[in-house]
Amino acid sequence: MSTTPRTRLSPEQRREQLLDLGVRLLAHRSLDELSIDLLAEEAGISRGLLYHYFGSKQAFHEAVVRHAADDLIAQTTPPTDGDPMERLLMSVTAYVDYVIANHEGYVSLVKAAAGGNESLRAIYDDARSALNSRIFREDVDGEIIPDTPATRLVVRGWSAMTEELVLAWIDDPGGVSRERLLAIVAGSLRAVVGIIPPG
């Protein structure tokens, strides 16, 4: 029960609010389960109004997934100080916690993107690519990783490994603690970069 006075929202603010709700609903649901009907019910507004905001179910899913991707990128922003490895660990920790908290929706996005939904794939690829490039931007002096074609390739591979590690760990931790998982994810980047033979 909010005690702040209700203010009239602009259509843009209202749309943002609906997207926030969509992202929250997606945390514990697959994309297939996230219907316009459900959002209408949860938001207490009509389906017609939602179609007015989003146009179609596909467009609504794209908007929610883009919003979720923006959230992921924002939440995994490393702190501005600390040494590069510490900052990488903070960022990786935020990524792992995001996937844990939004497991259902995340898995369904990976599925949709991998399975050939081209617009969701583009959003997924853009987010992945933003996360990967950030490593080079955050580590301009190359303390963790110098910027070369081989290390760019390795970061892509590491990023796929990270996703697989987290999803496999959620399915079956097998006694591996979250801290150990985080140490593996953060430490493996430098470990793999370290074995690249000179080109």
Add this chain to the structure above:
Amino acid sequence: MSTTPRTRLSPEQRREQLLDLGVRLLAHRSLDELSIDLLAEEAGISRGLLYHYFGSKQAFHEAVVRHAADDLIAQTTPPTDGDPMERLLMSVTAYVDYVIANHEGYVSLVKAAAGGNESLRAIYDDARSALNSRIFREDVDGEIIPDTPATRLVVRGWSAMTEELVLAWIDDPGGVSRERLLAIVAGSLRAVVGIIPPG
């Protein structure tokens, strides 16, 4: 032009021959492009006979993909002698060359499996799991990697990294040679295992 005399094949041999042809056709085609019509044309037999052998397009695709997975597992069998790292490198080399030679079909299988085709996903997961477990079976003394829940997790991650590295490298090698790619793939397993903190 074969000079061996034609012999009558058993239905089982004929089916195997058709599957071999299907796997060859899949190398440079996606699953969607691999139709019963195409196979009939290439094999010079009727569509009706193919339906007799395989039942449906979906069953035909499953049989071809299972055959391709068996090929992959057979082709990547490490040699029986040599030290564990050498044998791993040979096996990884065979995997990378398989993906290069069968790129189109491989990518379409990954897509189909990830995108929610449950029976193709099961075949893909079984093959992946056979390749991953083999590492522990081939390295019984734990020279590369001891068998623990954490290393089992790391092998799954490494396997996803390997697939991503190879597919990304095929799309854009960026001047990285096949030899360097192979060294990264083979060396990264031990590197990542090396940074797992004690549990």
